[in-house]
Amino acid sequence: MQAWDVIVIGAGAAGLMCAAEAGKRGRRVLVLDHGKRIGRKILMSGGGRCNFTNYYTEPAAYLCGNPHFVKSALARYTQWDFIALVEKHGIAYHEKTLGQLFCDDSAQNIVDMLVAECDAAGVTIRLRAEVLNVEPMGEGFAVTTAGEPYRCQSLVVATGGLSMPKIGASPFGYRLAEQFGLKVLPTRAGLVPFTLQPEDKQTLEGLSGVSLPVVAKSECGARFAENLLFTHRGVSGPAVLQISSYWQPGQRVCFELLTEGSLSGAVADSPNQELKTWLARYLPKRLVDALLARGELVSKPLKQYTHKELAAIEQRLAAWPLQPGGTEGYRTAEVTLGGVDTNELSSKTMEAKKVPNLYFIGEVMDVTGWLGGYNFQWAWSSGWVCGQVV
Numbered sequence: 001m002q003a004w005d006v007i008v009i010g011a012g013a014a015g016l017m018c019a020a021e022a023g024k025r026g027r028r029v030l031v032l033d034h035g036k037r038i039g040r041k042i043l044m045s046g047g048g049r050c051n052f053t054n055y056y057t058e059p060a061a062y063l064c065g066n067p068h069f070v071k072s073a074l075a076r077y078t079q080w081d082f083i084a085l086v087e088k089h090g091i092a093y094h095e096k097t098l099g100q101l102f103c104d105d106s107a108q109n110i111v112d113m114l115v116a117e118c119d120a121a122g123v124t125i126r127l128r129a130e131v132l133n134v135e136p137m138g139e140g141f142a143v144t145t146a147g148e149p150y151r152c153q154s155l156v157v158a159t160g161g162l163s164m165p166k167i168g169a170s171p172f173g174y175r176l177a178e179q180f181g182l183k184v185l186p187t188r189a190g191l192v193p194f195t196l197q198p199e200d201k202q203t204l205e206g207l208s209g210v211s212l213p214v215v216a217k218s219e220c221g222a223r224f225a226e227n228l229l230f231t232h233r234g235v236s237g238p239a240v241l242q243i244s245s246y247w248q249p250g251q252r253v254c255f256e257l258l259t260e261g262s263l264s265g266a267v268a269d270s271p272n273q274e275l276k277t278w279l280a281r282y283l284p285k286r287l288v289d290a291l292l293a294r295g296e297l298v299s300k301p302l303k304q305y306t307h308k309e310l311a312a313i314e315q316r317l318a319a320w321p322l323q324p325g326g327t328e329g330y331r332t333a334e335v336t337l338g339g340v341d342t343n344e345l346s347s348k349t350m351e352a353k354k355v356p357n358l359y360f361i362g363e364v365m366d367v368t369g370w371l372g373g374y375n376f377q378w379a380w381s382s383g384w385v386c387g388q389v390v
C-alpha cells in the first residue's frame with residue numbers, strides 16, 4: 001500500500017490549487033481523478049476561455065448556509081492573488097464585462113498553469129483513478145481505487161458538484177461526508193436555465209433567440225441587471241442563470257422590462273402613437289407582439305388610456321411575472337447549490353471539525369458563487385488555504 005502525506009480526490013480547480021500549495025511546503029502529494037483529462041470543467045468553462053475570477057469578488061457574491069464562512073478564505077487568497085499567478089505565467093487575459101476576467105486565448109492556459117505549479121511542487125497526478133472507498137486508518141486514511149490501494153495522513157475531498165454528469169461529476173464527496181458523520185445540505189441545480197409551464201411555452205417559444213437587458217428579481221429579494229434570453233426550451237441568459245440560484249420550485253420570478261415612469265412621460269410627447277409602436281422603441285418587437293397575443297397588453301393610441309390603465313401597464317412591465325415550470329437540471333447547470341454543511345468545517349483550513357485530517361474544498365461544500373468567475377475564485381481560495389495546512 002503506497003503511503004502519501006496528502007491525497008487529494010479530484011483534479012479540478014480546487015484540488016489542483018490545494019495540491020500545488022501543499023507540495024510547495026514539502027508535502028508528498030497525490031492527486032487522484034477518475035477522468036481522462038485534468039481540469040475538465042476548467043477546459044469547458046467560459047465558452048472555452050475560462051472566466052477564472054472577478055475583479056469584484058466579495059463575500060456577498062456567495063450563497064451559503066453560513067454567509068460568514070467564505071470571508072476568511074476569500075480574504076487570505078484574493079482575486080488579486082490569482083491574477084498575479086496568471087500574470088506570472090504570462091497568460092493574456094481581458095475583462096469581458098462586470099469585472100469578469102477571461103483568458104484571451106484558451107482555458108487550456110489555466111490548466112497548463114496549474115499543472116506547471118503542481119509539477120514544480122513535485123505533485124503526482126493520477127488520472128483514470130476512481131476513488132471507490134475511504135476508511136479511517138490510524139491518524140489518517142486508507143483510500144481504495146479501482147487500481148492500487150493508498151494510505152495518507154491528510155485527505156482532501158475536491159470532488160466538485162453534480163452538474164454535467166457527462167464529464168465526471170459524482171456524488172462521491174457527499175457520500176464520504178455522510179460516512180464520516182458530517183451533515184450534507186440538500187443539493188439542487190444552480191446557474192441554470194428555466195423551463196416554462198406548458199401554457200407559457202406555447203405563447204413564448206416563438207421568441208427563441210430574442211435577448212434584452214432586464215432586471216431579474218426573485219421572491220426573496222435578489223436582483224440582477226443582466227440579459228434575458230428566450231430559448232426554444234424556456235428562458236436563459238445571465239439574468240436567468242443568476243436568479244435561478246435564488247429560486248425555489250413554485251416561486252415566481254419577475255423581470256423589469258421597462259423602468260416605471262417611462263410610459264407616463266411618453267403620453268404628452270406622443271399622444272397619438274399606438275402603445276405597441278412606442279414599446280417597440282424600447283423592447284424587441286417580437287416580444288411586444290407576444291405580450292399582445294398573450295392578452296397582457298391591448299394596443300391603442302396612448303392618449304386613449306386612462307391614468308389607471310397606464311399605471312397598470314407600467315407596473316406589469318416593471319415586474320413582468322413568470323412562473324418557471326422548473327429548471328433544466330444538472331444536465332446544463334453550471335453549479336450545484338447545497339453540499340457539505342459549512343458548519344461542519346473550519347473556515348480557516350476547511351478541515352472537518354469532527355474528523356481531524358479530513359478536508360473539503362471547492363464546490364462540494366455548501367458555497368455557490370454568482371455567475372462571473374466567482375465559483376472558480378472560491379475553488380482557488382478554499383484550495384489555497386487548505387494547501388497551507390494539509
Ligand code: FDA
Pocket residue numbers: 009010011012013014015032033034035039040041042044045046047050051052053129130131132158159160161163164167168169170172173333334335361362363364372373374375376377379
Ligand atoms: P470540479 O468539478 O472542477 O472537479 C472535481 C473533480 O473531481 C472532477 O475532475 C471529477 O472527475 C473528480 N471526481 C469526482 N468524483 C471522483 C471520484 N470518486 N474519484 C476520483 N475523482 C473524482 N465557474 C467560474 O467561476 N467561471 C466560469 O467560467 C465557469 N464556467 C462553467 C461552465 C460550465 C459548463 C460548468 C459546468 C461550470 C462552470 N463554472 C464556472 C463552475 C466551475 O467550473 C466549478 O465551480 C468549479 O470547477 C468547481 O471546482 P472543483 O475543483 O470544486 O470541482
